[in-house]
Amino acid sequence: MIQTTYNKLMQWFLSRPRTTKRILSIFIDYVVVMLVLWMAFSLRLSTWYEPPVSQLWLFFLAPLIATPIFIKLGLYRAIVRYIGLDALWTIFKAISLFTVIFATVVVLSGPYAGLVPRTIYIINAILLFLAVGGLRLYARWLFISTTRSPLAELDNQRYIPPVLIYGAGRAGAQLSALLKMGRQLRPVAFIDDDPTLYRQQINGLNVYRPRDLVKLIDKFHVRDVLLAMPSASRSRRSEILRSLEDLPVHIRTLPDLTEIAEGKLEVSDIQEVDIADLLGREPVAPDPQLLTANISGKCVMVTGAGGSIGSELTRQIIKLKPSRLLLFDISEFALYQIEQELCNQPSGVEVIALLGSVVDRVRMTSICQHFSVQTIYHAAAYKHVPMVEKNVGEGIRNNVFGTLHCAQASIAANVETFVLISTDKAVRPTNTMGASKRMAELVLQALAQISDTRFTMVRFGNVLGSSGSVVPLFREQIARGGPVTVTDARIIRYFMTIPEAAELVIQAGAMGQGGDVFVLDMGSAVKIVDLATRMIHLSGFTVKNAENPDGDIEITYTGLRPGEKLFEELLIGENVSQTAHQKIMRAEERVIAWQDLQLILTDLQHAVSVADYEQVRVLLSKYVDGFIPQCAIEDWLSHRFASKQNVIINQH
Incomplete structure (x- = not known):
C-alpha cells in the first residue's frame, strides 16, 4: 500500500510542468544551503550548534547569494533524468563561486567577520557539493527506479522488451543509459570482444563474452541485439554480423560516429543494419584536389537533381563551395525536396531550383x-x-536525345566539364535502358573530338538504397512477413553506397581529358538470394524452405524481368588502364565519329517519332556493341502497338 502510494506520488510529480519542478528545486536548494551552513558550524565546533541572533543574518544571506549563481550557471535547466558528470562539474563551479563571494561578503562585513571561523568556508563548500549533487543524483535514481518498477509497468500495461548491447565502449554505455531512462527497450547485458571487460559492470549491467550470447538470449528471452560499435571498421562490423546471423534475434545498429552529433544519442538513432556493413566494403579516402577541381568557386549544375544519385551529388557538391549550384529536374516534388534540404544548410552557397526536361x-x-x-x-x-522496356520511345528520347541536347547546350555555352552518370547495364546490354545509355556514351565520345568541352562518362553498378533497389524492397517485404521475391537464384549484382558512388563520380570527372569512360571498382559480386537470406536472418527470422518448413519467411522466385541479366559487367572489352585513384579505372572503347553518328541519330530519332520500334532495335543492335535483346520481337511489337494507341489518343 505504501509502495503504491509512493509510486503514485512520484508519477504525479513527474507529470508536473517543468516550470513547477524548477520552482520546487529552487525552494529545496534554498533550504539546503541554510541547513548545510548550520551543519558546517556544528561539525567545526563539534557540538549541536545554536546560532546567536547576531549570526542569523548569515543563514539568510547564504541562499540569497547561492540561488542566483545556481540559476545563472544553469543548474535548473539540467533535466534530472540526464544528470551526469557534466552537471556535477557545473555544480562544483557554482559552489566554488558561491564560497568565494560568500566569504568575501562576510570578511568585508567588518566586526561580524570574526564570528565565522575560516575553516567554515571549506567545510560548508564540501557539504554543499555533497548535498546539492547528491540530491540530484538521488532524484535521477528515483526517476529511473520508478519508471522501471514492476508496478509502473503494470500500471501502464506495457511490456518493455529486453535487449542485449553488443559493444561496451562509450557508445554502448551512452546507449544503455539512454534506454534505461526511456520506456521503449530494456538493456539487460553487454557483449564485448575485449577480454579485459569480461565480468565488469557498466551502468549496472554485466559484460559478457560473445560465446555467451546463446545463453543470454535464453536467459533473458531476448529478441533484439543492438550493435553499438559506430567507430568499428566496416569489415569488422561485417564479421560481427556474420557471427550473429544464425541466432534468432533481430540485429539493429547505431549510425556512424559522424552522424552522432556532439556525442548525444536518441532512441530514434537505432536503425536497421546498414547493408553496406553486410558487404564489408571499406570506403577509400577521397583525393581533396580531385573533389574540388571542377566545383570549388564554379557554377555547377546537376540534372536529375531530385533523383537518388543526383540528390547525393548535390549534397556533396554544396560542401565543396561552388559559387552557385543549379538544381535541374522535371519532377516538381523531387526538386522541391532537395531544394529545401540544401537551403536549410548554413553553406552560404546560392541554390537555384530549375524545372524542365x-x-x-x-x-x-x-x-x-x-x-x-x-x-x-x-x-x-x-x-x-x-x-x-515497356516505354521504349520515351527511354530513347530521354536517355539518348536528352543527353545529346544537354551536351549541345554545353558546347553552345562554353561549359568546361560535362560528366555523364552511366551504368554497367550499358556493357553488352540485353535491354533498351542499357543500350540507350551506351548510345548516350557514344554521343559524348563523338562530341569530345570536335569541341572544347571536356566530356566524361562514369560507369558503375547498383547503388544501395536508390529508388528501385532490392534493399528497400526486401525490407518492406520482411516487415510484411514475406514472401521475399527474387527474380532468379543465380542472379548476382555489384553494390556500392550512394555517397561513395557520388564521391567517386566527382573525382573521376576531374580526371577526364575528353571522351573518357571511367569505370568504378565495385568490389565483389553479391548473390541476390544470399543478400535476401542475410537480411531475413538479421531481422530475427528464419527462411522457410524445404529444409526448414517451419521457417518464418519464404523466398520465392519470380523469373527474370524483361531485359534483365543474370550478371552485369563494367567493361565491353579488356582494354582498361589504372588511374591515380585505386577505385577508378579508364576504359578504352570503340568510338563512332560525329559525322557518322549524326546520321545514325537522325535515323533513330525518326524511328522513335513514328513508333517504329523494329527499326529502333535494328539500329541499337547494329551500333551498340554486344546488344542482344532478351525480350522477343513480339514484346517490342506489343509495345509499338501500345505506343501508337497513345499517340492517337494524344492527337485527339
Missing part, C-alpha cells in the same frame, strides 16, 4: 548561357529496366 534543348542552352555554367553532372535518365 533535358530533352528541351532551347531551355538547357538558355540556362547554361544565362548562369555561365562551368560544370554539369548529368544524372537525369530513365533507369528502371522493365519500365523502359
